[in-house]
Amino acid sequence: xxxxLFEPDIAGNVGAVLRLGACFGAPVDLIEPMGFAxxxxxxRRAAMDYGEIAEVERHADFDAFAKKLTGRVVLFSTKxxxxxxxxxxxxxDTLLFGSESRGAPDFVHDRADLIVRIxxxxxxxxxxxxxxxxxxxxxxxxxxxxxxx
Numbered sequence: 001x002x003x004x005l006f007e008p009d010i011a012g013n014v015g016a017v018l019r020l021g022a023c024f025g026a027p028v029d030l031i032e033p034m035g036f037a038x039x040x041x042x043x044r045r046a047a048m049d050y051g052e053i054a055e056v057e058r059h060a061d062f063d064a065f066a067k068k069l070t071g072r073v074v075l076f077s078t079k080x081x082x083x084x085x086x087x088x089x090x091x092x093d094t095l096l097f098g099s100e101s102r103g104a105p106d107f108v109h110d111r112a113d114l115i116v117r118i119x120x121x122x123x124x125x126x127x128x129x130x131x132x133x134x135x136x137x138x139x140x141x142x143x144x145x146x147x148x149x
Contacts, residue, residue: 001140002094003028003133004065004073006108009035009100016130017097018054025148026137027055029094031065035101062108069094072113076136077104078126080117087116089140097136100129 003026008014014030021028030038038058059065071092096112098104109115118127118135127135141147 001026001089001091001137001144001146002071003137004031004094004096005029005129005133006031006062006096006104007033007035007099007102008129010129011036011038013100013129014038015051017133018056019050020130020134020137021056022050022054023148024137024141026141027057029065030056030058031062032058032060035099062111066111073111074114074116074136074140075104075109075112076116076118076132077109078117079103079109080115082114082116084116084118084136084139087114087139089143091144091146093140095133095136095140097129097133 003017003021005014005017005028008030018028020026071094072090073096074089074093075096077098098108116136118132120127
């Protein structure tokens with residue numbers, strides 16, 4: 001199971017997702033461009049000591065990311081037609097999350113094998129990126145029995 005962030009805007013969210021990936025053994029893909037400078041100092045500040053533990057791969061753009069994919073892409077989107085509690089995950093899935101400000105563009109939706117929506121109360125727009133990643137990863141790991149021992 002992998003986590004991927006498409007053009008993230010907020011360093012703190014990336015740091016929280018790196019910590020999430022480190023704690024659950026899920027590698028993290030960062031798809032550039034990102035909305036902030038990302039270097040060793042920014043990584044340490046955002047992810048604290050978990051930044052060194054997290055397995056991170058940066059990709060120059062979505063095409064570079066797509067070339068390295070081996071399993072399914074499960075996009076989490078407010079436009080998803082499949083509810084999280086109805087989705088079926090596989091161990092090799094990459095859970096992809098769009099930019100905080102723009103979500104994921106059509107070409108990313110077109111590339112996804114599955115588009116999943118986390119159901120929310122009526123009238124509410126979305127969750128924080130890192131919170132969504134945590135919810136999605138927890139359900140995927142639960143289904144695939146992939147939680148750490």
